[in-house]
Amino acid sequence: MQSQALAFLIGVMVLHGAPHLPALVWACLCLILLPFYRFVPLVRWPAIALLGFSWALVHAHLVSGPPLSSTLSGQDVTVIGIVDSLPESLERGVRFGLRIEGVAHGALDDHQTLPRRVRVAWYGHHPELVPGERWELTLRLRRPSGFRNPGGFDYEGWLFRQGYGATAYVRDPVSARRLGMDQRLIFQIHRIRAGLVTQMAQVLEDRPYVGILQALAAGDRSGITQAQWTTLIDTGTNHLMAISGLHVGLMAGMGYGLVLWGWRRVPALALRLPAQRAAVIGALICAAGYAALAGFAIPTQRALAMLVVALGALWLGRVARPSRTLALALVVVLCLDPRAVLDAGFWLSFAAVGVILYAMTGRLRRPGKMESVLRIQWVAGVGLLPLTLVMFQHGSLISPLANLVAVPWVSVVVVPLTLGGVLLSPLLPWVAQWCWLAAHLAVSLLWPLLEYMAAWPWSPWRAAPPLWTLWPALLGLALILAPRALPARWLGVLLLLPMLWPARPSLQPGEFRLTVLDVGQGLATVVQTRDHTLVYDTGPRFSPRFDAGSAAVVPYLRHQGREQIDRLVVSHSDNDHIGGAPAILDSLRVGEVLSRSPERLPHALSRECLRGETWQWDGVTFRMLHPPPGWGDDNESSCVLHVSGPGGSVLLPGDVERLGEAVLVRGEGEGLAADVLLLPHHGSRTSSSEALLDQVSPRLALVSTGFANRLGHPHEEVLQRLRVRDIPLLDPAHEGALRVDFVPGEGVVVQPGHRHAARRHWHR
Template sequence: MRLAILAFAAGVFWLQTRAELPLPAAWLGAGLACLLAARLGGRRIGRPLLLLAGFLLGVAWAGWRAELRLDDALGADWEGRDVVVTGCVAGLPQPFAQGWRFEFAVDTVSTVNAVVPQRLQLAWYHSSQAAPAVEPGQRWRLTVRLKRPHGGANPGGFDYEAWLLERGIRATGYVRPGPADKLADFVWRPAYVVEALRAVVQRNFTRLMPAESWPWGGILTALAVGDQRAVDGDLWTLFNRTGTTHLMAISGLHVTMVAGLFGWLAAALWRRLPGAPLLCPAQRVGLLAAALAAAAYALLAGFAVPAQRTLYMLLVAAAALWSGRQPAPSRTLALALLAVLLADPWAPLAAGFWLSFAAVGALLYIGSALPAGAGWGQRLRGWGAVQWAATLASLPLLMWVFQQFSLVSPLANALAVPLISFAVTPLALLAAVLPWPPLLMLAHGLLDLLMRFLFWCAAWPLWQAPAPPPWAVVLAGLGVALCLLPRGLPGRWLGLLLVVPAVAWPPAAIPFAEARIDVLDVGQGQAVVVRTRRHALVYDPGPLYGGDADAGQRVLVPYLRWLGVARLDRVVVSHGDADHAGGAASLRAALPVDRWLSSAPEFGERCQAGQRWQWDGVDFLILHPAAADYDRGRGRNALSCVLRIDAGERRLLLTADIEAADEAALIARDAAALHADLLLAPHHGAAGASSAAFVSTVDAAEVLFSAGYRNRFGHPRPAVLARYAAGGARLWRTDRDGALRIRLAPQRVEVEAWRRQHRRYWHGR
């Protein structure tokens, strides 16, 4: 059964890597046929057929669920149009600087012929009208403007579209000015009751722990109700550096602890009731209480994958013990895996899924080898063995997903795990039920001691390497299994050799005199990474998304880490506009940079026409602005740093936000210097740039546009696209194609679109 479940899981995962959905009915028929043949065939062919049936049924299940979800789509003709909908606030609303963000379950659509999905993610901005404080369960009639799910598509980046698909959110948008009627204060549905309880706890914690005097209050909120957005963004960097991220959200250990505590209390009280154990054994009462407590906490915490996995394991184990059976731990884990995939076939797309199952699997794998005995020496050895197993099992996955590993993680977790799980979290949950300030003060005080220790740990170095290929991760998994074999068995040391490729994968080799240029998909803005054989440059660190997020933090730094770039030789911030320079602070905080160039003085040394340098046979030249341009009081766009990159006879031109007047000045200064094979179009394709004279002078064969999906400026403009197309250029767009990866070599130029090379069935749907 366990192997069949693993085959089913493999089928589910394989389906999530497809560019197009296969027909579920065909795979279901094939799976059932294999299942029947396995029952009728002998043992020799029965087991392989059973595994094949499991794989085929996994594909069919995931495909059927995907079809159902994708069918609930926003009509293509209704993107960007006003629609009147009636429904309920379905999730925990999140305040931000400009208003509120919340999930909305649509009940009815008032606009004639409008096709709107059942679940939306909406923003209600203060700028449109006074956004009231929305609460879970409220019913509203709203005028909204929607678009299909869309997010940045970058190597090593977060797939926002997959995240929305998993949660059933099939359109995003915002509330428009106009009628906004609250029709009911609360609609009584089980899911809304849970969300309302989470909101009450969140409000109580916010009231009792103001941010200015309770710096770790957001962590306590996250531990109580799973609201990770309550934690300051800078703290996640700290947790990543110390390997304690899993403890600052609802993990399986927290759910297990709550279940064990309530189970023990219920059994102890039941034994003290006269005659009660004769009606039902105290052990069964404890099991029932533990299961109910785990379910309640998992729901209160938002029902994330780690909480799901632990809940299903506890339910399976509780059901078996209730019936008098003793299930094998591996069977319990396999059944939990099956339950998670049946409920959520998109779970394998989340890093937490792999990390949680890998850690628990490793602990079960070494369970029989843990030191026995009740003495402190045996307990300490057992704790050390658990830490070693969990750390080693997660190491290949951390390198695959995050490309870094905290060397101090075992030490940090040695203190953080017991303190968070057995002291801070119980106090936070008790305060959720009984909002008494002394409880929160005690929890915050303990957390403050831990945070001081983690800040000290964060000063230790991180191990970083480029993302390894999947085969290296699989090989490392086999190596981990060898390393965790009982002491004394031969060949354990070979496991460490198998782990090495995953944790020390070398950066991609770039030939001499060649450059690799990546125009990242950062929305309405610009971020470009340029690499030669031994050097790296960033041209614009991307836009500012809001008060607590920017492209540097969310896109650029993770991408550089994915590449294995630990240091930048130069950063060119073309000008000071937020859509080009908004990620500068995050980039500066994350990586050392040897030199900064910019037309905006706050970002570094002034860029100026005529500056040039050469790296590994590749030439770099600043063409604009001229020295005199700074004295003319021109706008920021007009002072954009224009960079030309030459790899032998091939040339790329990066133009930022120059406009027609600046293009004319460049042509007058040196028209021949502008001719290029590739061009990053000026000002994202705005109408005031890419003049006919400039287009014909550059005469690029490949023209790239960095623009956001359905951006409010309409970039790139149709007239501009037509102008370049008329000259025979091939057009690329980040909003359509995702990140654009360029190979600039002396004899050839290659352009690849990330969405085309790594398409998934949910993209654009």
Template sequence: MSIQVSIFIFAFGAGWLQRQAVLPENFWAWTLILMAIGLRIPWSSQVVLSVAAKKILWGIFFFSAGFFWAAIFAQWRLTDSLPYEWESRDIQLIGIVASLPQSNNRNLRFLFDVEEVLTAGAHVPEHISLAWYKTRHQHHEVGEVTLPQVKAGERWQITVRLKRPFSHANPHGFDFEAWALERNIRATGYVRSSDHNLRLDKIVNHPAYWIERIRQEIRDRFTRILSGEAYAGVLITLATGDQRAITREQWQIFSRTGTNHLVAISGLHITMVSSMVFALVYRLWCWSPYLLLRVPARRIAVIAGLVVALGYTFLSGFSIPAQRAFCMLAVVAVALWRGRITSATTVLTWALLWVILLDPWAVCSPGFWLSFGAIAMIMLVTVGRIGSIHWLLEWVRVQWAITLGLMPLLLGMFQQVSLVSPIANAIAIPLVSLAVVPLTLLATIPMLDFLLLPAHGILSGGMQILQGLSNAPYAVWQQHAPPTWTIMAGVTGVIWILLPGSSGLGFFSGFPARWLGIVALLPMFLIPPSKPAKGELWLTVLDVGQGLAVVARTKNYTLLFDSGPGFGETDSGHRIVVPFLRGEGIKQLDTIIVSHADSDHSGGALSILDSIPTLRLISSLNTDHPIQQRFSTNRHPCHTDISWEWDGVLFESLHPLIQDYRNPKRNTNESSCVLKISTRHGSILLPADIGRQSEQALLDRGRNVLPSTVLIAPHHGSKTSSSEAFIRQVNPELTIFTVGYRNRFRHPDKAVAERYRQLGSKLLRSDIDGAVSLRFSNNSIEVETWRARYRRYWQ
């Protein structure tokens, strides 16, 4: 078995571990046993094995080695966890600011390395993530709020409240818990306001913190020099890896043009900079016969290129993509140092091995697949081809290969792919990598910071082109998440299409029947996601934390009830609802209902309206509300006279009354829209945030319409709602509490939850169960929770 195949099997084993619900037990013993089997049996004099049997045995060994290597890392990381009993309690710590602080108008965030726990009996993981919110300062004027001056590498004594890493659990959503585990962030929290929060040392003498201080000094200097410049954040990101410096609008341009890899310290930039240094040092060294006689120019150039690559990797904050790029360059450097010709596949597989050894969770990262996938596609169309073509045609072929080759992965991970990416990258890659990045890196030297202005000028010109491409009518293809087997078929089809032709860009000549690759690509586009049948209702209660967002689908229509909360600079509409709608293939909302103005129900609506065409708005919002202003027509107040039927499913608005809007002092919660959806298979009641007053009003107006199979608990299960009379009249078989993990309101109230339990209702909670999917069909309700379906050992 070749070493390349062995490495791929090892990586597959490590990836398989990341799909497990629980870690294997006694893995140390199993590892030793499997190693003994793998190393001893093939050469035992008493056992005669065929070549095929030996290969199978070696395959099992390498798969097991990868699997248990990842298990060892996982067990080591998980042992350093915050005990449940110390969540949401004040803990006093001494430690070091371990990362570049990220600030906005509300707070600043940073990683913190814990050195000492001052609170008796508390255990805190070594690496935590903290937010420090603005507080009123006693020495400032009344009402003025400030943020502390925190810099990387400082030692602080602070009081914090922590919780274990927790992620919203939704289909097509981001898994923060896996992301935090990969980065060894074992608790998150915030700094409590306290007179005992003190800076102890301004500088801690440790190389890791020196790098962070340098990154912060570069960021501060760039910010000062480029004050007021539109793309200052992009140059800061290219120099330090601080991606939060880029605005959301600029990220959208990069995403729509497929150039977002250019604004991170990516493998491309590290490789280009390292190659430039290699070429420069090689030429300079060759000018001196004296130096050539002592050390070959190639070896010195290799060392120089690798050192620069390592420095750039550290400058990026040692990000995961930068680590992967450095591993690849290190493999190439070793081969060049030894004077051996190394094949491209050898470089790729050895880099893969080192990445997995250092970071077994890399296989969970989209960047892992995209970076290795892009390199594999480039190798496929450039390495080992007979003959030569014009450099321009070669460049076009590479761009074509990357765009086509990554399409299945992009559709599977993000449900979209940029159609203008080949043009955008053909312009942006040489512009950014050969001009903007070198000038920006030279500007990190204080005496050369004047180079920032020409770098910004060049970047501004490129951004104008990218913005024009981004605004093109069909710049991005968006669709549903294709089934896994269609992605695998698509990758196979891409490889088939890119096999050698008789000429540089020949398609119907050369390797026979390459057009069959298109057939393998078609299932990703032509197999639509399943839909409800007529009379059925598919309903998903999304996990948006302390808030509400419910997607209801019939055969031909889709309704969104509430949009979840805002999260400061972003919101649940952008992070949770839109990815879910896109992944499910929902291209249009026929109706959006915003039950009331509270931000935990309306905070994501504007992002959704920006991303998904929406035909009708029903809400209890005032007419001057920004969400109302998005609809010049087809907006309606929700009241008891509104009802409609879609595909045999009845939608009824039960509250408020139309005359309630005449009261200028009406209570926001008590005016929440209440919606009932009825099918012949069952029904669901969505009462938003109504309290006992509105519950009684519903009982007085019409008790017979309240009974429902499923109930979304009013006001997240607060003690001011869910009166006994109300829940007895509704009499739900299933009750769902939409609550945030360890929320400050302590919803649901224990007495309220017990009230439902005594009624015989089954209880589900979004903070425990994640998104809840309900299918009303076949005279029953099929219930599935996302955490049960997508169970992983780190949850």
């Protein structure tokens, strides 16, 4: 069973690793090989893998549905749909999932279809939205789109996992109409969850940890602040602050024990149904109810699947092997939703159970209770570290110690008090309030300890090892956690070394690398030499919880093995250039900051950039060409940087426009010549003049814009000037992060954009 489950998993992974989604007809291939399943041993495992591949393909076509067609992207369509998720508060509105039921008469042509589910934002004044409500809304639709940078978060992949085929915002709020309420069970569950979130917010008001209790009660993690998430991640306790398999198992155990205790005390009931079987039903009801509060997230699906198998064996009076139970749970989760393999929670959930089973079962000596608790925390903390480093670029070295304190406190005190309030809220609201207040007090007692541990200098471990280092690391952990009688267990430490000290990209003296990151309508670039790193602009800040610095620049640098920025240059203080700087300064060591407004960037070595400054790193020359002394802080005053080496040169002009370009052309003349030009001001109509293009005379132009941006960048007149001069243009909005290597002896080497190099079938 275990090998068959792994073969099925491999088939699903192959489909979701494909750059393009195959046609549905390929699913018929499984029907050809299935008859050979029992008769040809060599075909058995490929047949199971093909079955997994085919099921994932059918699910992607028929269940997930196609994404929004390009012809409808950017169009206004009046739709009828049902709110099918908990509304999430935004800085200027609310966001929610909308299940499309139909469109207004004549809104679409006969050949056009809409995706089944859309992620909608409603900005400005909006009514209170309740899950299950049916609305008629006019939406401005857009195809799923997100940043594509090495090491960065795949937003398009997240939308696909959640079943969203498009994003949208409400275009005409005045015409929005509420059409009624859907009474199906799933929407009733969502309404209960939304009601709990609202009720807890009213009871706990502005207390700091209300978001954590809402996550434990209803699976709504939107109220947890970024600072709290950082503390949880740095201590490795973030898995506790959501409804997880641990909590579902705890509820099942409580339900089993309570029903068993009560059933045995009523002889009439015990005669009709044995108390043990009644307790099995009670355990499943409690676990399923708690999982429903979480919206049946991936960890709860896995936990429920394992509980059904284990309790089914208990019902039948049989003993199920733990590994077989885990394999059955794996198949059940993949059959319910093959997209689960794209969720980090899927891998962490099964890996946690698997590593604990490996380290705790099959031993000759049975450890005591306290030894078992300590060993489980040690095994889970160490065993999951390679996965968390590869998936999230960080891990926690004190996770076993922090979880040793947090797991029993949250499981025995916080969760029962929180759920006690949930159960009592319809009957005794005042008792429920006291339960939630007590749960909040319990979290507030735990939190200072977690913050203290997170502040230890060696607590958080941030790195981005390559994916290939995961396999030797897992083999090394298998040796380390093996029984003591196994010889040469110390070899496992050697297998961990590639992940502990990943190799940095090797650049030779005189060679440098330019990377223009995909940050939407903004600019963030990285220049790397052999031993130094320069960041030129940091991209925009979109909201208090999201900016290009933390979403693109920091993950990319860690992916490249660079934990220090030798010099940060911010061309000027417009948000689309400076917005990500605070997050970068908080996350990485920065040697020096050059900008037009040093007072806006709190750093000990922050100063103005001025024309005439020159320095060399590893055989590469950096020259600041603009602005002269006395200029202000606007587009025309942007810091203009020229980088040159034996392999070529690049000009980074920020947002200079006509005046700044004229000053550059007159003051620098032939000194502006460069092989690569980053178009000024995102290729706006008021930039990239003929005089500048003629003086720079680039062989390649780059421009950083947002996909389908409303400003129309780059402007058609600029594109025409480039076409006349036969200068090719590349844009991260279409290519993903762009990497250009300047190699002595080879010249300018342009690498494929990250959107193409790491393409999956859900990417636009």
